[in-house]
Amino acid sequence: MNRIVFIPLDDRPATRDTVLDLLPLTGALWTTPPREILGGRRRPADLEALWRWVERETASADGLVASAEVLIHGGLVASRLSVDSMDVLWRRLDRLVRLVARIPTYLSAVNPRIPTGGAEEEPGYWGPHGDALRRYSRLVDQGEQSADDAKLQEGVAALAGVPVTAVDDLLRRRRRQLLINIELVTAAARGAPKSVLIGQDDAEPYGLTRADLAVLRRLRDLLQATGVHISAGADELCARLLARLVTDASGRTPRVAVRYTFPEARRSVPRYEPAALEETIAAHLHAAGCTISDDEPEVMVWVHNFPGVQQREAVDQRGAPPAPVRTVAAALVEASSRGLVCGCADVRFANGADDALVHSFLAREDFAGLAGYAGWNTCSNSLGTVIAQVVLAYHARTHLSQVRYRQIRRRYLARRLLDDWGYQTMVRPYLAREVVPGLQADATNLGPAVDVVRDAAQRRFREQIVPSVERVFGAPAMMGLSFPWDRLFEVDVELPDDEQGL
Numbered sequence: 001m002n003r004i005v006f007i008p009l010d011d012r013p014a015t016r017d018t019v020l021d022l023l024p025l026t027g028a029l030w031t032t033p034p035r036e037i038l039g040g041r042r043r044p045a046d047l048e049a050l051w052r053w054v055e056r057e058t059a060s061a062d063g064l065v066a067s068a069e070v071l072i073h074g075g076l077v078a079s080r081l082s083v084d085s086m087d088v089l090w091r092r093l094d095r096l097v098r099l100v101a102r103i104p105t106y107l108s109a110v111n112p113r114i115p116t117g118g119a120e121e122e123p124g125y126w127g128p129h130g131d132a133l134r135r136y137s138r139l140v141d142q143g144e145q146s147a148d149d150a151k152l153q154e155g156v157a158a159l160a161g162v163p164v165t166a167v168d169d170l171l172r173r174r175r176r177q178l179l180i181n182i183e184l185v186t187a188a189a190r191g192a193p194k195s196v197l198i199g200q201d202d203a204e205p206y207g208l209t210r211a212d213l214a215v216l217r218r219l220r221d222l223l224q225a226t227g228v229h230i231s232a233g234a235d236e237l238c239a240r241l242l243a244r245l246v247t248d249a250s251g252r253t254p255r256v257a258v259r260y261t262f263p264e265a266r267r268s269v270p271r272y273e274p275a276a277l278e279e280t281i282a283a284h285l286h287a288a289g290c291t292i293s294d295d296e297p298e299v300m301v302w303v304h305n306f307p308g309v310q311q312r313e314a315v316d317q318r319g320a321p322p323a324p325v326r327t328v329a330a331a332l333v334e335a336s337s338r339g340l341v342c343g344c345a346d347v348r349f350a351n352g353a354d355d356a357l358v359h360s361f362l363a364r365e366d367f368a369g370l371a372g373y374a375g376w377n378t379c380s381n382s383l384g385t386v387i388a389q390v391v392l393a394y395h396a397r398t399h400l401s402q403v404r405y406r407q408i409r410r411r412y413l414a415r416r417l418l419d420d421w422g423y424q425t426m427v428r429p430y431l432a433r434e435v436v437p438g439l440q441a442d443a444t445n446l447g448p449a450v451d452v453v454r455d456a457a458q459r460r461f462r463e464q465i466v467p468s469v470e471r472v473f474g475a476p477a478m479m480g481l482s483f484p485w486d487r488l489f490e491v492d493v494e495l496p497d498d499e500q501g502l
Contacts (some may be wrong), residue, residue: 004029004064005061006023006032006064006066007054007066008032008067009075009235010070011484013492014235014376016035019239021411022239023242025246025405028063031057033050039075039076041077041485041487044075045075058099062103063103063104064103064106065242066105067237068108072092072093080123097187105194106244106245107184110199110234111199112177113202113209114137129162132158132160132161133170136167137207138206139154140152142155142206143155145206174208181198185223186219186223189224194227194248195229197229197237197240198229198231199232199234200230205269231280231287232274232275232280232379243289246395247391250395250398254289254391256290256293256301257301258281261305262305271378272379281383284380285301298341299342300332300335304346312348313351314353314424315429317349317354317355317425320348322356323348323354325356333364333368341372341393344361345374345383346382353375353424354375355421355425372387372390372413373386375424376419389412410473415493417469422464422466426465427465430460439452439453443489444487447486453488454482454483458480477495478493478495479496480494
């Protein structure tokens, strides 16, 4: 691959900057759309401008990594809220199918979620009726899977106070996205796109989400569409696809050894996920083009998982049973010294890093020699990010100098530390507990309070986070920060300038 085009799901750092930090590992030239024409929280992408950009840039490219949601709906949130007719969506889909027939394409798509809480990015009926709709989704699917008529009836009864129009809208939106994803699976079975990765965020073992994915898996198997992969995850899908693109182009399949902090708990189901941790890891590695093997492995993925069956939130980690973090760090240092490309998926907690584990890595020389680390949002977000990091680092050894590799590694690991540990584990809880309430602001809509919150966040970073990161990776580690979607949930950490796209 000499030139890669990357089209992210939307303008968030999680979906855009995470991949931009990894693209230099490919050794290829790359380009991505200007942020201002991508979709945001309250606006869809400028689809006409985006498509003009795509048509122009892909004319001279060797590979495309792209989100179907942004090219068809205008972004992830737009896919949940748009009122576009099916005729409009079909025309955009046809345009996408023509595009992927001209260039090797690695395409992500998302099965619509049943939100676990909150309604800021959903149709308005999720606010007053979300609990009932979630109960309906779970019970009806449980009843169908177990042939339990009582559960089916209980699920239907949950809708007693929900307007018919809300139920109809929910099912209509799910149906239209299922039809689009069916078309994408069918197109992949014909050979273009080369790979389709369908993800699922905010899921449970039972629900309408599981039922839709079961349809897509059955279709994939019937059509023998080997280029179609289906797993949990959403925001990190394009990072995994980039790893798959490079793996396919190289012709080399990384052999990956998987290790767990708590191996006895690898069958536990993480929060916001539909399957056992062990199954999710296998699906993620397969999608990235890897094989799981203890026979002369080249890569090690350490899964810092949670003990027992219940994963805690990162904000609640104080008081959690201690984990053998020093043993984990020592094992990774030893594996790295043997030449393995090592990464750690920090999934002991949801929505943030394990503070004790990060301190253990920071106490080791060169961050324990890790080529990959992540501990953000859902289990799949972290797993997919780490897998992309280590797979791309594995391939980079053949075409990048050691100096250049270390520059790129510094950047993506610094972002993960500043975001996953610094912000999600340390700064965000402080802002939510001590800053935002005093401003009479809303954590989901900072509004006029955003400047005061940003200043408080930057002070906290300078005092408690940045010195540790700079001690390991050098200064400066952070130039500033902002709240791109005007809420506390995510932060945009500004890093020092590095190699940019063309």
